[in-house]
Amino acid sequence: MVRQLTPARAGLWRHVSRMANDNLGPYFALLYEVGIINQIGTAFLEARLPSDLLVSHFGVVSHLIRVCDGATPIELARAFQVAKTTMTHTLAGLEKHGFVEMRPNPGDKRSKQVWLTPAGQQFRDEALAKLAPLFEALEDRFSSRRVAAMLPDLAEFRSVVDRLRDEMK
Amino acid sequence: MVRQLTPARAGLWRHVSRMANDNLGPYFALLYEVGIINQIGTAFLEARLPSDLLVSHFGVVSHLIRVCDGATPIELARAFQVAKTTMTHTLAGLEKHGFVEMRPNPGDKRSKQVWLTPAGQQFRDEALAKLAPLFEALEDRFSSRRVAAMLPDLAEFRSVVDRLRDEMK
DNA sequence: TCCAACTAGTACGATGTCGAACTATATAAC
DNA sequence: GTTATATAGTTCGACATCGTACTAGTTGGA
Structure with missing residues (x-):
């Protein structure tokens, strides 16, 4: 990569x-x-990820852990702002690795739910562990406090652009 | 798109x-x-670009205008931080549209030079014109002065991460 | 001078992402 | 209830990007 x-x-x-x-x-x-x-x-x-896994895979697993396990593919596609066909592809990769499990959505027969497996948990833990030293090195040169100070303006700008995009669609 | x-x-x-x-x-x-x-x-x-043109095309043309006309493909690939095979592809697209002209590099027979054509100039001018109203709308909601104030920190962070990347390669 | 190591550019195959089209199900209007 | 419209997910084809491998030309050291 x-x-x-x-x-x-x-x-x-x-x-x-x-x-x-x-x-x-x-x-x-x-x-x-x-x-x-x-x-x-x-x-x-x-x-720092296994060679056939991308940031998108890491992101989906993180989402299942942190935001909501059992999310539907369409929710995930929206959360990551990718086409739903792309999410189908990403989920297929995760399923092949045994990191997620697809189950029917009891509330909607068109839909599915994506559930994390223990292997998926472990995948995410290991990825974070490999990332740790990197962020330590970062902390020495540009503190997380300084980054935190930049965030409000950046988030506001993002929000403005986001709304502008929808209005000008 | x-x-x-x-x-x-x-x-x-x-x-x-x-x-x-x-x-x-x-x-x-x-x-x-x-x-x-x-x-x-x-x-x-x-x-806001013609449907078969991407930001990368716009970027290359802008580079030729603003930084250096007659750049070599490898210089362009480095400038945009894309694989040289990708730049070959992008340049082929620009050439097909008649926006650039490839000439042999007089100083190195392996190499070429990319020169902008009048049509390429016009393409860039028109793209910028289409972009203008958008930035006016932006100015009302998040002023360019505020953005300018964010830039130093952001640039420093970018620079730090950039160096870190090379060291940890 | 000559040869090894390097560099510029291209061809090719793999892969990720996308939009369009399709199936199956859900929802809303009548 | 029936029908039109909307939504979830997949399949398919298009295409941008990438890495590998190759050719042609360059460079630096014996």
Whole structure:
């Protein structure tokens, strides 16, 4: 999962972000930073997962543990904002590994429920354990307190963009 | 390019971000916000591009205009942090549209140079024009000044993670 | 000079994600 | 109750991205 090309880390938005002369610059710059952080974060996690498992698999298992076990595939698709066909694919992978179990939804015969298995629990625990030293190293260079301080503005911006997206659909 | 599923906008990291009880929370929460913003930003732009063109095409053209016309494919691949095979594919698309022109690199017979055509210029101008009203709407709800204020911390975090990534490779 | 190691670019196959189309079930309107 | 519409999930085909493997050309050290 590690990229063939190592240097630079530019990303989609760097270039555009230099357009200046108007007020678009900061928005593009934000998207630039955000794109890279997302990319690196995903790559970090994925490099510490079994080779045939992706961040999406980790995410689903985490969701079942933390938010609600027995969620339906469509709920999961919405939670992760992916197409439902993509969730079908992801769940098939998890089922093949024995990390989740699909059961019929007693309240709706069209639907199913996704339940975590002990193996799925273990998968998530191990992934988190492998991630720990990484976050310790991070803490030394950019404290979680500083990150926490950035969160409110970032969340508000996200929320604004999210609503704007729906309105402009 | 508009998603089949509209609601929620959760994303990869929400779930994990609630693990609490330790200092990992803020990091995961940041990755969650960042993932969504990136996703929405890309979808916004892509929805305003001709249907068979992606943000990557827009990015390459912007790069040629703003950073350096006549760049080599490998330079572009590094700049965007994608595999060189991906850049080959992207450039083929741009060439098919007549937006760029591939010429031999006079200094290295293995290599090529990518040059923008007038049509490529126009493509970028039109894309930016379509984007303008969107950013005006944004300005009303979350000013570019506020975004600019967020940038230094975000850029530093990005830089830290970027270096960490190389060290832990 | 010559050869080993490296680099630029492409071809190919694998895989993840998507939208469209479909089946089965649910819901709402009449 | 019947029928139209909406929803859950799958299958399928399209396509973007990736890694591997290859060719052609470059570079640096014996």
